Amino acid sequence: MRLSSDQVLALAPDAGSAANGKKLANLKHWRGVGQNEQALWGECQGSALYQVRVDLATFSVKCSCPSHKFPCKHGLGLLLLAVDDKSVPAADAPDWVREWLAKRAESAEKKHIQSNDPAKPVDAAAQAKRAQKRAALVEQGLSRLDLWLSDLVRNGLAALESQPATLWERQAAQMVDAQAPGVAARLRQLAGIPGSSDEWPERLVGGLGQLALLTHAYSRLDALDAPLRHDVRQLIGWTLSQDELTATGEQVTDDWLAVGQWTEDGEQVRTQRAWVLGAQTRRPALLLSFSARGAPFGQSPVPGFRQRATLTFYPGAAPLRARLDSSESEAAPVTELVAGLESIEAFLANVAATLARQPWQDRFLCAVRCATPICLDDGNRWYLRDAQGAALPLLARNHWRLLALSGGHPVDIAGEWDGVALRPLGVWSDGRYHPLGGVA
Amino acid sequence: MRAFTTAGMVGTAQTGGEMPASGAPSESLVGAMGGTDLERAYLLRAGAAAVCQAAGYMPTRVDQASESVSDEPLPRCNSTVELLIESLLGDHRTALLIEALDLLRRSGQALSPILLPPALDTRAPELRAAISPVLGARGRWLSQFNPAWKWAAQTLADTSRALPADAETLWQEGAAGQRVELLGRLRAFDPNRAREWLMETWKREKADTRADLLKTFATGLSLADEPLLESTLDDRAATVRAVAVDLLARLPESAFAGRMRERAMGMLVYANGKLEAKPPTQLPPDWQRDGAGQQSSTGRGERASWLTRVVSMVPCAVWSERFGQPPETLIVTASESHWRDAVLDGWTQAAARHRDAAWSLVLWRYWSAPRGNGAESADRDALRDLLAPHVPLAELEAYAAGYFTAEGNPGSASFIEALAVISTPWSAAFGNAYLAALRAFVAALDPSARDVAPWNETPEIAALAIPPACFETALEPLELPESGNWYVHNFRGQLGTFADTIRLRKQLYEEIPLP
Numbered sequence: 001m002r003l004s005s006d007q008v009l010a011l012a013p014d015a016g017s018a019a020n021g022k023k024l025a026n027l028k029h030w031r032g033v034g035q036n037e038q039a040l041w042g043e044c045q046g047s048a049l050y051q052v053r054v055d056l057a058t059f060s061v062k063c064s065c066p067s068h069k070f071p072c073k074h075g076l077g078l079l080l081l082a083v084d085d086k087s088v089p090a091a092d093a094p095d096w097v098r099e100w101l102a103k104r105a106e107s108a109e110k111k112h113i114q115s116n117d118p119a120k121p122v123d124a125a126a127q128a129k130r131a132q133k134r135a136a137l138v139e140q141g142l143s144r145l146d147l148w149l150s151d152l153v154r155n156g157l158a159a160l161e162s163q164p165a166t167l168w169e170r171q172a173a174q175m176v177d178a179q180a181p182g183v184a185a186r187l188r189q190l191a192g193i194p195g196s197s198d199e200w201p202e203r204l205v206g207g208l209g210q211l212a213l214l215t216h217a218y219s220r221l222d223a224l225d226a227p228l229r230h231d232v233r234q235l236i237g238w239t240l241s242q243d244e245l246t247a248t249g250e251q252v253t254d255d256w257l258a259v260g261q262w263t264e265d266g267e268q269v270r271t272q273r274a275w276v277l278g279a280q281t282r283r284p285a286l287l288l289s290f291s292a293r294g295a296p297f298g299q300s301p302v303p304g305f306r307q308r309a310t311l312t313f314y315p316g317a318a319p320l321r322a323r324l325d326s327s328e329s330e331a332a333p334v335t336e337l338v339a340g341l342e343s344i345e346a347f348l349a350n351v352a353a354t355l356a357r358q359p360w361q362d363r364f365l366c367a368v369r370c371a372t373p374i375c376l377d378d379g380n381r382w383y384l385r386d387a388q389g390a391a392l393p394l395l396a397r398n399h400w401r402l403l404a405l406s407g408g409h410p411v412d413i414a415g416e417w418d419g420v421a422l423r424p425l426g427v428w429s430d431g432r433y434h435p436l437g438g439v440a
Numbered sequence: 441m442r443a444f445t446t447a448g449m450v451g452t453a454q455t456g457g458e459m460p461a462s463g464a465p466s467e468s469l470v471g472a473m474g475g476t477d478l479e480r481a482y483l484l485r486a487g488a489a490a491v492c493q494a495a496g497y498m499p500t501r502v503d504q505a506s507e508s509v510s511d512e513p514l515p516r517c518n519s520t521v522e523l524l525i526e527s528l529l530g531d532h533r534t535a536l537l538i539e540a541l542d543l544l545r546r547s548g549q550a551l552s553p554i555l556l557p558p559a560l561d562t563r564a565p566e567l568r569a570a571i572s573p574v575l576g577a578r579g580r581w582l583s584q585f586n587p588a589w590k591w592a593a594q595t596l597a598d599t600s601r602a603l604p605a606d607a608e609t610l611w612q613e614g615a616a617g618q619r620v621e622l623l624g625r626l627r628a629f630d631p632n633r634a635r636e637w638l639m640e641t642w643k644r645e646k647a648d649t650r651a652d653l654l655k656t657f658a659t660g661l662s663l664a665d666e667p668l669l670e671s672t673l674d675d676r677a678a679t680v681r682a683v684a685v686d687l688l689a690r691l692p693e694s695a696f697a698g699r700m701r702e703r704a705m706g707m708l709v710y711a712n713g714k715l716e717a718k719p720p721t722q723l724p725p726d727w728q729r730d731g732a733g734q735q736s737s738t739g740r741g742e743r744a745s746w747l748t749r750v751v752s753m754v755p756c757a758v759w760s761e762r763f764g765q766p767p768e769t770l771i772v773t774a775s776e777s778h779w780r781d782a783v784l785d786g787w788t789q790a791a792a793r794h795r796d797a798a799w800s801l802v803l804w805r806y807w808s809a810p811r812g813n814g815a816e817s818a819d820r821d822a823l824r825d826l827l828a829p830h831v832p833l834a835e836l837e838a839y840a841a842g843y844f845t846a847e848g849n850p851g852s853a854s855f856i857e858a859l860a861v862i863s864t865p866w867s868a869a870f871g872n873a874y875l876a877a878l879r880a881f882v883a884a885l886d887p888s889a890r891d892v893a894p895w896n897e898t899p900e901i902a903a904l905a906i907p908p909a910c911f912e913t914a915l916e917p918l919e920l921p922e923s924g925n926w927y928v929h930n931f932r933g934q935l936g937t938f939a940d941t942i943r944l945r946k947q948l949y950e951e952i953p954l955p
């Protein structure tokens with residue numbers, strides 16, 4: 001197989017699944033394991049005998065167990081078992097695997113036909129009415145928010161450090177009621193800033209200011225260019241339906257390298273942020289998947305692999321978020337970060353160019369080649385340094401795995417930059433990709 | 441910018457309508473956004489300034505603070521081994537880890553980079569000793585960055601027994617642990633030079649280091665070391681004095697050993713088939729200096745404690761010669777004496793200290809015999825195990841094998857205790873004998889058995905001790921009778937864990953090729 005064990009473990013939805021998967025990576029739990037060019041399969045003895053199969057083109061797992069984790073521990077165990085190329089023999093697929101593969105091919109075909117189908121007729125009048133009603137709600141909500149923001153500034157932000165979180169939460173709840181969930185999410189983020197670091201006053205003033213810029217932009221939406229209008233609407237919280245996305249989004253076909261992903265734990269929703277980079281277009285794209293109450297994430301590309309695929313970008317002035325539509329080739333491992341940037345200077349120039357078009361973008365893919373992780377002050381300060389000596393600070397303090405993999409030598413590395421620090425997501429060393437992301 | 445932020449912090453109500461500039465190049469642009477409201481204007485300017493700042497982010501300049509590591513001279517373990525070791529580290533399975541790491545060392549491989557952080561995080565000294573030789577150049581380089589990993593620098597990079605080329609420099613400048621290791625190596629082939637090295641630096645060494653350095657003298661110990669050791673009896677630190685006492689006792693020709701012999705002979709008297717002891721009622725000052733006053737924790741009283749201490753310094757052979765009786769007779773005689781526990785305890789310690797094969801065997805048999813023979817010292821189990829390393833392997837194996845049949849219950853040690861003192865890996869013959877006996881026990885097990893003694897928990901010991909030659913046999917399925925009985929059910933679990941451990945070890949031996 002083309003996956004290494006840590007790549008398999010990176011597919012695990014959480015640390016518990018990874019640990020349980022490791023325990024199942026032992027032939028004694030399995031019978032009838034086999035693989036061919038398309039698939040990998042086996043039956044695992046758990047509370048019952050579970051049938052586990054893996055599509056080797058996408059590494060998507062199907063298991064008959066009742067777990068709602070995805071992939072489940074049985075799938076991970078089977079993949080780990082197959083890492084060494086010896087434990088799982090080549091074989092002819094049994095019926096239950098063949099049927100599944102056939103069904104998959106069929107549904108992919110159907111999807112393809114569906115996407116070419118003309119959209120169903122919709123009740124345009126009712127839709128317009130709903131939109132109008134929402135617009136009115138949002139407008140009211142934002143003007144109340146503007147008053148609240150001005151009050152904060154008039155009375156001074158220093159007091160916020162000793163205010164309870166409910167101050168922010170009440171505002172955020174009002175924004176949810178006003179159907180502006182994007183604004184609510186921003187308020188919840190701002191709630192964490194007071195008192196969080198020495199620079200919290202600057203960060204809070206800047207964050208509140210950007211929120212004010214957003215409501216200001218929304219108040220004169222008609223004067224904006226169409227792409228930026230999309231951005232502002234999405235930032236306020238309007239969502240695009242899949243059909244609208246198909247209709248308005250730009251489609252880009254490229255060899256997309258999955259460079260890294262991590263999972264952000266929200267109070268109710270977990271968000272998987274998977275970054276891909278176009279080998280030819282050199283465009284970054286962000287694939288988001290959401291999971292509520294522990295439900296599984298949808299399948300995302302395997303980090304460290306490339307796949308020829310078509311993405312549809314959500315419309316905007318600097319399109320970033322995208323949907324994976326179809327893949328046109330098998331996933332293949334990548335031994336180096338092709339299409340990575342040569343310097344941190346070049347990355348920061350990209351950041352500036354993006355912000356000039358879309359000033360609210362707050363997270364950027366930083367994929368640079370030949371950069372060296374630097375550990376200072378006994379592991380209390382970390383940097384990523386390029387060949388020219390320019391450096392970005394790394395987020396938090398536990399980058400020992402990255403340092404061990406680099407050995408002080410330049411490596412290809414991908415991470416997420418939030419304007420303050422870089423979160424490393426993946427690194428190439430000795431021609432192998434190693435995931436670094438995780439759950440925060 | 442600072443004044444601008446401060447204005448927001450104190451509140452625009454306090455600024456009297458005057459607003460400091462943000463200093464960002466966006467100021468003029470934001471002015472055009474209009475708005476009469478002071479607060480709103482402040483927020484918009486703040487927002488624009490924040491975007492400007494993000495867009496104009498200046499990277500830090502950082503020096504290449506550390507040298508990169510040179511190429512790894514050792515090949516790295518393969519990815520299957522990587523996964524195995526990673527899970528062993530995660531589950532803290534120390535014994536298996538040590539075996540795996542030792543295999544890696546013997547095959548000349550190093551840990552792969554992603555194993556290094558969890559390996560360096562380990563704390564157990566025996567585990568660290570096994571990790572150190574497989575850290576490789578990368579691991580040693582990495583360890584310098586994390587204060588919790590400094591222990592790796594205490595070990596010598598080269599793990600052969602040879603003296604490194606830069607030995608002199610390392611001796612002068614190395615870390616304490618390295619210097620101890622170095623001195624130990626030098627003792628092995630030039631004890632005199634090692635002693636000269638130590639005498640040169642002796643006065644500058646810290647007490648703990650002095651004790652550790654002096655301990656290396658156990659290798660290559662000779663009368664030439666006596667003057668230094670004798671003077672060390674007056675050391676300020678009790679730990680250092682204790683090391684000196686132990687070493688001098690091992691030099692039968694030393695003045696110290698002579699003094700001890702004289703004191704011991706003055707106390708023990710054998711006449712008319714009876715052994716009498718006359719420990720002093722007050723501790724003489726010269727006994728104190730020689731460490732005879734050191735209290736033991738037996739709770740037997742001061743006089744008994746002095747007696748044990750002095751006797752423990754004197755080779756047992758002295759008594760066979762002086763009293764003209766074989767050890768068997770003397771031990772029986774001692775067991776009938778008033779000072780039984782103190783004398784036998786002293787003899788046991790002495791036999792172990794001086795590695796006296798004859799006395800060790802007889803004493804070990806005495807302590808191993810069935811309970812109720814009078815040998816009821818509170819420390820019986822500890823004293824028995826103290827001697828085990830000096831007892832022939834065949835004797836230990838035969839003793840444990842007594843448990844292989846249902847009627848066998850050979851003595852004071854439980855089956856588990858008897859197995860635990862046999863050095864690992866077991867011989868193939870003993871491994872096979874254990875497995876055959878286990879199979880027979882399982883086949884004959886009554887489904888309603890109220891316990892699985894004495895076999896209970898022995899598979900856990902056997903799983904780690906069975907040699908590779910027995911792996912195949914060990915993996916042949918063992919069928920316990922169907923039973924809802926808790927004892928049988930629990931033993932089934934033990935056999936499952938046993939097979940798991942053997943399978944894992946088998947995989948390790950297959951994946952790590954030995955030269």
